[in-house]
Amino acid sequence: MSIPKKKMDVSVLKRVFTFAAPYKKKFYLSIFLAVFLAIIAPVRPLLIQLTINNGIKNSSIGHFINGPGGFIIEITIIQIVLLLIETTCRFFFTFTTASLGQSVVKDLRITTYNKIVHLNLSQFDKTPIGTLTTRTINDIESVNDIFSDGLIPIIADMLSIISILTYMFIADWSLTLICLTPFPFLIIATYYFKESVNKSFIKVRNAVAALNAFVQEHITGMGIVQAFAAEKREQEKFNDINNEHRNANVRSIFAYSVFFPVVELVSALSVGLLVWWAGMQAGISTEKAAQAGGIITSFILCLNLLFRPLRVIADKFNVLQMGVIASERVFKILDNEDVSDRSGKYIPAAIKGNLTFDHVWFSYIENRYVLKDINFTIKAGETLAIVGHTGSGKTSIISLINRLYQIQKGSIKIDGTNIEEYDLDFLRSKIGIVLQDVFLFSGSVLDNVTLRNADIKREEVIQAAKLIGLHDFIERLPGGYDYNVMERGATLSLGQRQLLSFVRALLYNPAILILDEATSSVDSESEGLIQHAIDKLIAGRTSIVIAHRLSTIRKADKILVLDAGVVKEMGSHAELMAKQGHYYQLHKMQFEKQVEAV
Numbered sequence: 251m252s253i254p255k256k257k258m259d260v261s262v263l264k265r266v267f268t269f270a271a272p273y274k275k276k277f278y279l280s281i282f283l284a285v286f287l288a289i290i291a292p293v294r295p296l297l298i299q300l301t302i303n304n305g306i307k308n309s310s311i312g313h314f315i316n317g318p319g320g321f322i323i324e325i326t327i328i329q330i331v332l333l334l335i336e337t338t339c340r341f342f343f344t345f346t347t348a349s350l351g352q353s354v355v356k357d358l359r360i361t362t363y364n365k366i367v368h369l370n371l372s373q374f375d376k377t378p379i380g381t382l383t384t385r386t387i388n389d390i391e392s393v394n395d396i397f398s399d400g401l402i403p404i405i406a407d408m409l410s411i412i413s414i415l416t417y418m419f420i421a422d423w424s425l426t427l428i429c430l431t432p433f434p435f436l437i438i439a440t441y442y443f444k445e446s447v448n449k450s451f452i453k454v455r456n457a458v459a460a461l462n463a464f465v466q467e468h469i470t471g472m473g474i475v476q477a478f479a480a481e482k483r484e485q486e487k488f489n490d491i492n493n494e495h496r497n498a499n500v501r502s503i504f505a506y507s508v509f510f511p512v513v514e515l516v517s518a519l520s521v522g523l524l525v526w527w528a529g530m531q532a533g534i535s536t537e538k539a540a541q542a543g544g545i546i547t548s549f550i551l552c553l554n555l556l557f558r559p560l561r562v563i564a565d566k567f568n569v570l571q572m573g574v575i576a577s578e579r580v581f582k583i584l585d586n587e588d589v590s591d592r593s594g595k596y597i598p599a600a601i602k603g604n605l606t607f608d609h610v611w612f613s614y615i616e617n618r619y620v621l622k623d624i625n626f627t628i629k630a631g632e633t634l635a636i637v638g639h640t641g642s643g644k645t646s647i648i649s650l651i652n653r654l655y656q657i658q659k660g661s662i663k664i665d666g667t668n669i670e671e672y673d674l675d676f677l678r679s680k681i682g683i684v685l686q687d688v689f690l691f692s693g694s695v696l697d698n699v700t701l702r703n704a705d706i707k708r709e710e711v712i713q714a715a716k717l718i719g720l721h722d723f724i725e726r727l728p729g730g731y732d733y734n735v736m737e738r739g740a741t742l743s744l745g746q747r748q749l750l751s752f753v754r755a756l757l758y759n760p761a762i763l764i765l766d767e768a769t770s771s772v773d774s775e776s777e778g779l780i781q782h783a784i785d786k787l788i789a790g791r792t793s794i795v796i797a798h799r800l801s802t803i804r805k806a807d808k809i810l811v812l813d814a815g816v817v818k819e820m821g822s823h824a825e826l827m828a829k830q831g832h833y834y835q836l837h838k839m840q841f842e843k844q845v846e847a848v
Contacts, residue, residue: 262578266396269354269361276350280402283343288409290336292417294329295551299421301325303544343406344398351397359390362580370588371654372614384459385580392576400570407559407566414556422545428527429553432519436512436560443509444564450502451572457495464491510561517557524549591656596671601680601761603630603792604665605651611659612646620646621815624660628808633793635803637836638812644796646815648764651794652681664762682760682787688747695724696731699754706757714756717786720749756787763793800837809833 270277301322363386374382418426468475468484475484528546605628612621621643628634636644649655650662653669662669669677690698699714700706711731715721723746727733735742735750742750755763765784787793797803804823811819811832818832826833 262574262581263396263401265581266354266393266574266577269358270350270397272357273350273353276346276353280343280346280350281405283339283346284402284406284409287336287339287343287406288413290332291410291413291555292552293332294336295548295555296417296421297325297329297332298551299544299548301544302547347402348394348398350402351394354397355390355394358393358580359386362386362390362583365584365586365589368589368592369586370590370656371649373586373588382583384462385583388458389576389579392573393580394573395569396573396577399566400573404563404566404570407563410559411556414552418549418552421548425524425527425545425549429520429524429549431523432516436516439509439512439516440560440564443505444567446505447502447565448568448571450498450505451568453498454495454502455572457491457498460491461495464488509564513557513561517553520553521550524553590653590674591670592674594669594671594673594677596667597673597676598665598667602665603761604628604663605762605792605794606663606666607647607660608663609660610650610657610662612650612655612657614646614655619658619815621650624815624817626808626810626817626820628792628794630792631790632807633788633795633805635795635797635806635809636812637797637800637803637809637833641814642812643815644812645766647812648683648766648794648796651762651764652678652683679758680761681764682755682758682762683764683766684748684751684755684787685766688744688751690735690742690747690750692734692736694729694732694734695727695750698735699750699757701754710757711753714753718749718752718756720753723749752784752787761792763787763791765793765795765797811836 267277304321366382366386415426418429464487468488475481525546528549607624607626610621610624611619612624613619624643624647626634636647638644646655650657651669653674664672664677696708696711699711708731712721715724724731724733765787784795788795795803795806803809807822808820809823809826810817811826813832819826819829821829827837
């Protein structure tokens with residue numbers, strides 16, 4: 251499979267450097283150091299040439315020890331001082347560019363994460379979590395390479411090459427041209443090396459992404475893999491992906507293995523031509539013969555200084571290009587305009603809980619409506635139960651109340667005010683949600699129920715847990731409220747996780763409470779505790795309950811029956827049973843199944 255060649259987008263590179271604007275001092279310092287290092291690059295070869303030509307040849311041993319000025323000692327001291335200056339500047343250059351890159355990465359990662367958390371939920375339905383993770387971590391880390399190993403170091407290397415070549419042409423232009431004779435071969439080799447390594451890098455990155463996705467998915471679903479004895483098949487699939495990763499790296503290693511010997515060969519040819527031509531000139535001219543030792547030594551040093559950046563400059567161009575490609579991926583997230591609308595500013599003193607759906611139409615995909623002309627009203631403190639077959643639109647309704655999704659037509663009002671006019675954070679703080687699949691973060695019980703809200707005290711958590719009936723269970727855990735529930739609450743049962751989510755909801759004291767299938771997948775013992783918790787939670791609150799088990803919603807003030815996104819019936823349990831319509835049929839089917847199961 252061929253990898254499409256992609257040119258570097260300069261506009262993306264410019265945009266990356268806008269994130270360096272707050273760190274102008276670091277940027278300007280790195281550029282200054284790059285220029286300074288380039289200027290002093292030819293000084294040491296020049297000093298060596300002067301030492302050989304004017305110091306050693308024109309000085310006796312006595313003059314070396316006792317002569318006025320001690321030329322060789324002086325020039326040696328200058329060399330040492332110059333070396334210390336160059337080493338110090340190179341340290342600050344490396345540190346400054348890397349520090350600049352890390353500062354940009356920090357700001358860019360914060361900006362990207364802030365954008366992700368404010369995206370509409372529909373974006374997470376369409377974008378794999380692994381992709382967003384890669385963009386936030388791996389791709390942004392590659393942006394650092396633009397500064398530490400990319401553009402600024404390339405500028406420094408190019409300036410150094412120009413400075414060395416300028417000195418060589420001034421010192422002896424004909425000898426310089428002879429030395430540069432093999433350079434076209436090096437340029438050709440560098441081009442092919444760059445293209446080969448670039449393709450390999452892209453394949454390696456794709457293989458790494460595939461490995462990450464495969465391992466993450468299969469570790470998460472390891473229970474299924476083992477339950478169906480699929481270890482061998484999944485291992486074979488993993489081996490294929492891993493082999494592709496290895497092969498891509500081997501191709502990259504092969505390119506390096508060919509390129510570096512070519513560089514050494516060209517370097518040796520240049521030195522050989524240098525010695526041959528200087529020797530030829532020395533045989534022709536007495537003056538040139540006197541200067542031959544100095545110029546040869548000086549040029550050999552220059553060629554070493556010239557080839558050192560040339561060995562890595564192609565690699566740095568690849569790093570720069572990969573950094574720009576990674577940046578482009580990150581900027582696609584930053585440019586995503588499908589974000590939560592936060593234009594609403596209305597913050598009332600309190601929310602009573604009156605809720606109205608007025609001719610609401612909603613679709614996840616344009617013009618494919620999952621909710622069609624939904625109308626209902628709940629008074630403050632009432633409980634509405636929503637029932638219907640899977641896919642009828644129950645979960646969609648509750649997702650609209652706290653504006654996780656935007657409706658296409660109609661309006662949703664709380665206490666007579668359109669929910670779009672409310673401040674979004676305030677609105678969501680007044681709506682409590684308990685989902686069927688409770689998500690717990692890796693951390694303590696206390697952290698999970700407070701969501702690390704420092705305003706909620708431990709005493710309030712304990713009081714809420716007692717009210718729900720969970721305090722004794724938490725106290726029996728190792729560490730009590732400081733017990734680490736592990737990733738996704740793996741150390742707790744489904745019922746225990748569900749009860750913790752009730753404590754969480756109670757702590758935030760919502761005016762409107764949403765319960766989505768809260769008792770559908772728990773055992774009968776846990777269901778009793780959860781039903782008790784539900785009774786405590788809904789007391790005095792506007793509540794919306796979604797439940798498959800119709801026996802749990804008989805006490806609801808109203809029951810809304812949905813079918814294919816359309817309201818079929820609405821009324822109390824007694825009223826709907828008397829109608830013998832959709833609700834009656836659902837009720838009859840469910841209880842017939844229960845009798846058959848018994």
